[in-house]
Amino acid sequence: MQVLLPGDPLPSTSTAPSTATTLHVGPGLQSVLPLAGQAPSNGKGKAREDVLAIKAGLLGFQDDGKAEKWWVEGAARRYIPHPPEPVIGIIIARHAEGYRVDIGSAQAASLDALAFEGATKRSKPNLKVGTIVYAHLLATPAFSEPEISCVDAATQKAAGFGELVGGFLVRGVELGRCRALLSPKNPILPKLGASFPFEVAVGMNGRVWVKAADGEEEKIVGLARELRGRL
Secondary structure (H helix, E strand, C coil): CCEECCCCEECCCCCCCCCCCEEEECCCEEECCCCCCCCCCCCCCCCEEEEEECCCEEEEEEECCCEEEEEEECCCCCCCCCCCCEEEEEEEEEECCEEEEECCCCCCEEEECCCCCCCCCCCCCCCCCCCEEEEEEEECCCCCCCEEECCCCCCCCCCCCEEECCCEEECCCCHHHHHHHHCCCCCHHHHHHCCCCEEEEEECCCEEEEEECCCCHHHHHHHHHHHCCCC
């Protein structure tokens, strides 16, 4: 993998053609406007001068055929919110319109009471302080709290998001490991699932929630060690 420093341009993958039509810029990278009279470079084998690194770390890349996804994986301890990443949060306060949720970032996130599947003004979820929720980031306004939601924006369905009941919350998982666990090609979760059944939710904020049947405490402890990378 390639190391980028702040100010370095985004390199090209190779000279091979790609079927991807969208460029998704993830954490650690920022799109910048080209200089006057200068067209952005997107040719194969050339660096993209319109996308620059804003932190030091390893350059990550994924091409699913529809979009090229780029990010910089650093050693940051504090999570920096970046839509549309999934996060695991803990409700720390309630108010008339929704909840304030701890997602491990510098600011707590805002979760609207209507941002749940089937929620209406007359029928809203009644979550208590301390409840764990699985959500995704909607927006990160510059001068206000990050906004999260528990419904998929395209389908308005839960799609796995919502309240996480029971289970065990693993904290302090490396952010790079969380991203790896979310990759469809990562072998860790299928390998563990072959030994005993469990439910899992992975947040890009360094938190992983797991739930297994009663009597599987020892296996859950081993699973937590595996997820945190302490084998």
